[in-house]
Amino acid sequence: MPRSRQPRRQATLASLAAELNISRTTVSNAYNRPDQLSAELRDRVLQAAKRRGYPGPDPVARSLRTRKAGxxxxxxxxxxxxxxxxxxxxxxxxxxxxxxxxxxxxxxxxxxxxxxxxxxxxxxxxxxxxxxxxxxxxxxxxxxxxxxxxxxxxxxxxxxxxxxxxxxxxxxDDRAAMRALTDYLIGLGHRDFGVLSMRLGRDRSDGIADAERLRSPNFHVQRERIGGVRDAMSDAGLNPETLTVVERFEHTGRSGHAAAAQALGANPNITALVCTTDVLALGAVDWARWQGIDVPGQLSITGFDGVGEALREGITTVRQPQxxxxxxxxxxxxxxxxxxxxxxxxxxxxxxxxxxxxxxxx
Structure with missing residues (x-):
């Protein structure tokens, strides 16, 4: 009689338990709670499962049963x-x-x-x-x-x-960290500051951030970092209203490059650009080099985050443990x-x- 060409049905938890004359819970424990079985019994279950092509308990069914997605x-x-x-x-x-x-x-x-x-x-x-x-x-x-x-x-x-x-x-503490960085710059004699910031809201905005924009940003981190610069300026007797803030929707080096040009165009007296991220700072440094501006002889540029590329480039920054x-x-x-x-x-x-x-x- 010719041998049947129908494929052998894949074993299930129930069929494997019946073949080994053990409970379905014991089969399940071999996979999910091995501490509940002796090493000999668990090995016997796993060997039989391998021989029969049983892949183990269905993870979808298990997640429905345990209400855990893993x-x-x-x-x-x-x-x-x-x-x-x-x-x-x-x-x-x-x-x-x-x-x-x-x-x-x-x-x-x-x-x-x-x-x-x-x-x-x-x-x-x-x-x-x-x-x-x-x-x-x-x-x-x-x-x-x-x-x-x-x-x-x-x-x-x-x-x-x-x-x-x-x-x-x-x-x-973003505010305190940025304040410490600005205090350092003030100690170096800087009085005219510009800030290059990531976006302050979910709506697209690229340009100088006016007073109204600064009062209602939806991103706590950018708000606090800008606030840290303003706090340091106020405590040093400088007018924080003179701070030039340039916002960029896209967070790229190219954005930092363009934002630096816009900040210095708006206020040529700026001697320190404080960037809210290292990515923006790297772009600003690239712009300064492209313009032939000496950093830090003519313009100081700082970042925030302490990412590898910025540290290798010697960016003055705030390091945080990302x-x-x-x-x-x-x-x-x-x-x-x-x-x-x-x-x-x-x-x-x-x-x-x-x-x-x-x-x-x-």
Missing amino acids: AVGLLLTEALSYSFRDPAAMSFLSGLAESCESAGQGLLLIPAGPGRDDADAAAVVQQAGVDGFVVYSVADDDPYLAAVCERHLPVVICDQPREIPGASLVGI EDKGRRAGALLMSPSHSGVATVEMLYTELSRGSTAGPAPR
Whole structure:
């Protein structure tokens, strides 16, 4: 009689349990709770499963049963590609991924790029199969953030926004760090300042930020860093209203290049450009070199973040622990003790005196 060409049916948890004359719970424990079985019994189950082509318990069914997805959702304020292009975001992502890996959790990236509406945000966030969210530096009016809060899952915020009910926070004192940097520049004799800033709101705006724009930015980090410059100026007897702030919607070196030109065009007396990120500072330094302006002889330029490229270029900057932020955010979210009680962790910063800041020209 010819042999049947029909493929052998793949084993299931139930059929494997019947073949071995054990309970289905015992088969499941061999995969999910190996400490509940003797080494000999577990080996017998796994060998039989391998022989029969049984892949193990269905992860989808398990997640429905346990109500655990086994993944952390990372909400980003930018397009997905940004997290793999921006050096500070890459460092944060690396630290968070390390934390997830240590806990045996997956990581789902949820890009909350500008220009999305509330319906898009709600759909994306509601479909995310995660056990909690890490929110990385989004605007306080971002629709994705509102959708995250409606999920009623554990949430850890990194940097911004602040004071979200029930959410924990990992961040730094941006205002104090920028004030210390500006105090350093004032000590070098600088009196005329310009600030190159990342965007202050979700709407597109490129240019000089007027008083009204500065009063109502939706990004806490930029607001506080600009505030730190103004605080230092006030305490030194300088008029903070003379501060020239140039905003850029796109966060690139090219943006820093163009913003530096606009700032000096608006106020040629500026002797120090204070950038709210290293990326903008690198662009500003490139512009100064292109113009034949000596840095720091004629113009001092500072950054913020302490990314690798800026440190290699000798940018005077504020170093912050981006990778450690990611680790701490992940560890805090996945901590067994995390039960919705908000925790705040403020990490250290350090002024790095590079070669791009010097005495003010006479």
